Amino acid sequence: MKIKYFVITIAILLAVSAVFGAAAFALNLYTGPIIAAKNAGAANDRLNAVMPGGSAYEDITATLSDVPASVVKVNKETNGLGYVIEAQATSQYTGSTPMDIVIGVDATGKICGIELAGHSESLIFGADYPSTYIGKDSALADVGLYAGSTFSSTAFKNAVTEAMGVLISNNLIAAGVKSDAQILEELIPTVAPGYTKLSDATASGNIQKALKAENDTGFAYIMTEGDASYLALVNATGVCKIYDVEANDVTDAHEALVTEAKAHATANQKSYTDAFITKVERMMEGATEITSIELDTFNTVVDAVSLKVGDATYYAFYSRSIGFHQMDVYIIIDETGAIAKVDAKAFIFEKEYFMAFGGMNDAEYKAGFVGITSDTFTGEEAVIATATMTSNAMKQSVEDAFASFNSIMGGEQ
């Protein structure tokens, strides 16, 4: 009897299953194509958003050469409207979650749409920053970095540049032509790595464009003499260098430009010397013969002095690197090139800001640098657990102090 119940139940279940299976099959013939079309449309929505008029795309990534890691996918609009590149960028803020950037480039090589998808950095940028790229060719003329979010916007700009570079190197679009002024401006991070957060200053005379480093490390000027353009840099200690568009140091050949650039910088440069000397006197008891030194380095060091304690000579450097906020780092190096003392104002602020740093011992941290030379410094000495940006800033300051010291001593920077 039980077998009969079992067989009947199974038979009914099979019959019901067959009916619904057939119904599902028939319904799928109708809904399947609709669902597939909507899924394809949803994928294209992301691409269409940056490619006006775009409809269908072909993934051509595998056919391209020299694709950098930041370029995830290159899609060709099948009607010839252009290309949509899906790229990723990482900065100190992004951590393990990179920025997803979708860039539309039209057939003439100009950016026709750009979006930063689903990342908290969009809050830092504001919604308007990516749109400043629209209409630009690969030269990205007049596209700046976002004030207050330099690391993120630099990573963003680099990713866009690399994405455009893939199209250019594969002969899919023509490269944009950069003006001399743009070439010179883009030279600044290379020849003056300490200049951070450049902002416009008042230009005059041969100065076509004046830029001031927000950390007071100096000024950069785009200057003209005759038909040629030059980049003039004046650091915080008043030393000037002139570069041509090929990045050659042509300072000696342009004395008039040097004089004009120095005059502008002198009139506008904030001086930290008095406060710095007071700080040095506090750090090195019995300091005498404190003398300002001109530096020919263009890093984060804004002031330098030599001093004597007894018979020993020391060199003190004031570095204004950027951590989570502006850092003020003081490094004193003895004449053998070993660090004698380190201090940094910002630690107090950081500790108050991040409660997690309650366990950090300022004195021990600073003492950890003593005795280190440029040859023995590894960067590990600067690490503060869970404070990557502050650690990087400290590392930068120490490296820059060593570079400035070596420059004073006539050695390698």
Add this chain to the structure above:
Amino acid sequence: MKKTKTSYLLRGTPSILLVLGAGFVMASSKDIRAAIGMGVAVLLSMLLSSIVVSAIHKIIPNYAKLPVYVLIITGFVTLISMLMQAFVPEVVDMLGVHLAALAVSAVVYRDAEEVADHNGEVKSIEVALVTGVFFTVIMVVCSLIREVLGNATIWGKEIAFLQDYKISGLVSAFGGYLVLAIVLAVINKVTGLHHHDEKEDN
């Protein structure tokens, strides 16, 4: 309170039978679009299941009713899901696993087993329609409260002047149960259902 046909039918509304429908209301009433989607899915699955069950219940042996009814409900929920996937995929995304869970939900099974199995097609359709519509209405009322006050949006669109006053807790599971409890209390007060039950118990 006088025993009315409406109050009788209301008692059968899944979301009023807390243990059966509360989970669905809680999970699917954060957004009015999801609430309507779930309400329609419940209504259709109840209606279609009731029609089929009431038509074949006499030829299904008692020992086979449970698996057969569950299979019928599952079949209809699957078909409804396929249609929703094709025409309102964004609602399916909002409902997530709760739409699939409807296939094995006691909400629909209770209707099939208690009503359709003991009545003809007309009565089954009437009960399924009324309970399905009331379920949807309660879902919509709860979602209106939760979406507007908890999320400061309606139909996914921001309500600008409410942005600074939203009560985020209302879109949490706790908020869902709280809103449902308030709605049920109002329904009980208006219809006298709870009062009626007490008198019946006595």
